[in-house]
Amino acid sequence: MEMELWYTEKQTLDHGITTKIRRTLHHEKTEFQTLDVIETVQFGNMLVLDGMVMTTDVDEFVYHEMITHVAMNTHPNPEHVLVVGGGDGGAIREILKYPSVKTATLAEIDGKVIEASKTYFPKIAGALDDPRVKIEVVDGIKHVEENKGKYDVILVDSTEPVGPAVGLFQKPFYQSIFEALKEDGIMVAQTESPWFNRDLIRRVFKDISSLFPITRLYTASIPTYPSGLWSFTIGSKKYDPMEVDETRFHQVDTRYYHPRMHKALFQLPVFVQELITVERK
Amino acid sequence: MEMELWYTEKQTLDHGITTKIRRTLHHEKTEFQTLDVIETVQFGNMLVLDGMVMTTDVDEFVYHEMITHVAMNTHPNPEHVLVVGGGDGGAIREILKYPSVKTATLAEIDGKVIEASKTYFPKIAGALDDPRVKIEVVDGIKHVEENKGKYDVILVDSTEPVGPAVGLFQKPFYQSIFEALKEDGIMVAQTESPWFNRDLIRRVFKDISSLFPITRLYTASIPTYPSGLWSFTIGSKKYDPMEVDETRFHQVDTRYYHPRMHKALFQLPVFVQELITVERK
Numbered sequence: 377m378e379m380e381l382w383y384t385e386k387q388t389l390d391h392g393i394t395t396k397i398r399r400t401l402h403h404e405k406t407e408f409q410t411l412d413v414i415e416t417v418q419f420g421n422m423l424v425l426d427g428m429v430m431t432t433d434v435d436e437f438v439y440h441e442m443i444t445h446v447a448m449n450t451h452p453n454p455e456h457v458l459v460v461g462g463g464d465g466g467a468i469r470e471i472l473k474y475p476s477v478k479t480a481t482l483a484e485i486d487g488k489v490i491e492a493s494k495t496y497f498p499k500i501a502g503a504l505d506d507p508r509v510k511i512e513v514v515d516g517i518k519h520v521e522e523n524k525g526k527y528d529v530i531l532v533d534s535t536e537p538v539g540p541a542v543g544l545f546q547k548p549f550y551q552s553i554f555e556a557l558k559e560d561g562i563m564v565a566q567t568e569s570p571w572f573n574r575d576l577i578r579r580v581f582k583d584i585s586s587l588f589p590i591t592r593l594y595t596a597s598i599p600t601y602p603s604g605l606w607s608f609t610i611g612s613k614k615y616d617p618m619e620v621d622e623t624r625f626h627q628v629d630t631r632y633y634h635p636r637m638h639k640a641l642f643q644l645p646v647f648v649q650e651l652i653t654v655e656r657k
Numbered sequence: 658m659e660m661e662l663w664y665t666e667k668q669t670l671d672h673g674i675t676t677k678i679r680r681t682l683h684h685e686k687t688e689f690q691t692l693d694v695i696e697t698v699q700f701g702n703m704l705v706l707d708g709m710v711m712t713t714d715v716d717e718f719v720y721h722e723m724i725t726h727v728a729m730n731t732h733p734n735p736e737h738v739l740v741v742g743g744g745d746g747g748a749i750r751e752i753l754k755y756p757s758v759k760t761a762t763l764a765e766i767d768g769k770v771i772e773a774s775k776t777y778f779p780k781i782a783g784a785l786d787d788p789r790v791k792i793e794v795v796d797g798i799k800h801v802e803e804n805k806g807k808y809d810v811i812l813v814d815s816t817e818p819v820g821p822a823v824g825l826f827q828k829p830f831y832q833s834i835f836e837a838l839k840e841d842g843i844m845v846a847q848t849e850s851p852w853f854n855r856d857l858i859r860r861v862f863k864d865i866s867s868l869f870p871i872t873r874l875y876t877a878s879i880p881t882y883p884s885g886l887w888s889f890t891i892g893s894k895k896y897d898p899m900e901v902d903e904t905r906f907h908q909v910d911t912r913y914y915h916p917r918m919h920k921a922l923f924q925l926p927v928f929v930q931e932l933i934t935v936e937r938k
Contacts (some may be wrong), residue, residue: 604885640921
């Protein structure tokens with residue numbers, strides 16, 4: 377009998393996942409967080425930051441497609457796009473599928489995440505070498521404050537709202553994003569699980585609603601994330617993803633998102649819709 | 658420090674969930690399977706058959722609404738409805754929300770599941786006392802074989818395709834269901850996870866397609882089920898759930914399903930759609 381190794385993540389105080397691993401490929405304490413790469417049997421290589429799964433070979437396509445394409449297909453001509461966080465490069469890879477894109481900027485606070493992703497996740501991070509990509513190892517908050525009116529689309533591809541990412545779930549950051557966007561810009565933030573993070577979703581949706589005229593939420597199935605259901609919140613200055621003309625959608629090569637799904641995404645389960653239904657006075 | 662108890666379920670050979678429990682409320686070996694009820698911290702009471710989560714207080718509404726309402730709202734006048742399996746009574750509870758229903762028959766092979774559900778899941782099983790409900794403790798295969806042309810809607814609310822439920826995933830059973838339905842009848846079967854059970858989904862969809870003129874698949878988010886994403890397969894003799902007139906939908910009191918979601922459900926992720934896209938000759 378060979379020894380079995382299992383990685384167990386407590387996703388809440390009382391619930392988690394456990395997954396069989398072959399070996400640990402990488403472990404380090406960076407300036408900002410603990411960074412592990414493990415080789416799992418079910419999901420291939422898995423990136424773990426501060427004990428939380430960030431991405432895996434097998435299901436990464438869902439998160440990276442879904443944080444990207446809804447906004448990119450809502451904006452009619454995204455040329456300059458920013459990813460805050462997202463050091464694995466997956467969102468950048470999806471952004472580059474649009475011929476309109478002239479620059480895709482990555483503002484990642486932890487350069488070690490970029491390095492580890494290039495080594496252990498070449499299919500995710502490979503696009504970081506594209507000449508349209510600008511990599512800035514910098515606090516995303518600082519970057520958006522210093523780049524007013526510059527971007528068409530901003531994606532907030534953060535870790536969980538603990539440690540280095542706390543500020544990425546706060547209203548002052550969304551205010552800075554609003555200012556970093558052009559007058560018809562659009563933002564998307566990953567906003568955790570509708571099952572386990574209801575208060576956070578309510579608060580973020582309210583904060584973004586107070587800044588942007590159009591605010592929308594949608595979800596996607598990500599098996600290695602808490603509860604398996606993940607939410608994304610859109611703030612848009614001009615274009616409504618529910619009203620966009622589908623005939624001009626760019627046909628992207630994808631495994632989860634497709635243009636006919638775009639508007640269907642906003643028909644949320646009742647218990648999710650209730651989180652974001654603001655009482656009218 | 659108090660001792661911590663955790664229930665861990667290997668949902669595949671290499672992956673599972675782990676959840677903190679307060680205590681075991683019930684354990685027995687029935688004629689057909691092992692039956693456990695545990696009190697968890699995150700999901701309330703949890704019913705476990707042969708070591709697999711069947712339902713929990715917190716997320717049961719998703720499964721029970723989603724196995725029921727898509728078919729019930731597609732059929733214009735469901736009067737006689739059968740649930741095969743489903744001894745917890747949750748699907749029956751949802752069926753009874755339609756005023757058109759005259760009889761809701763439960764064909765559950767294991768009477769002990771019904772008893773345990775009445776004791777430990779009163780909100781799920783409570784509707785089993787309704788006068789429209791007929792409970793038959795019987796093999797569902799036998800029941801459908803002996804009731805030809807009787808039902809408007811049949812829901813296959815089975816356990817996983819091991820042990821007593823193996824026959825409920827086989828083509829001869831779907832043939833019997835076809836015959837047990839009226840000439841405009843419609844069936845739905847729970848068909849496992851699109852992440853972990855792809856071969857099963859492909860095979861069942863093909864089998865049901867070979868019998869019913871209209872076959873559709875949709876999914877729902879169920880955090881305590883493997884991968885958190887669950888599929889349901891429809892076989893329909895006459896009514897297409899994608900073409901149904903939404904203005905005649907019955908407005909049911911629900912927490913997940915709602916009528917505006919009905920057609921959006923069929924805009925599946927690309928990787929799920931690919932499972933059921935039959936190659937044309």
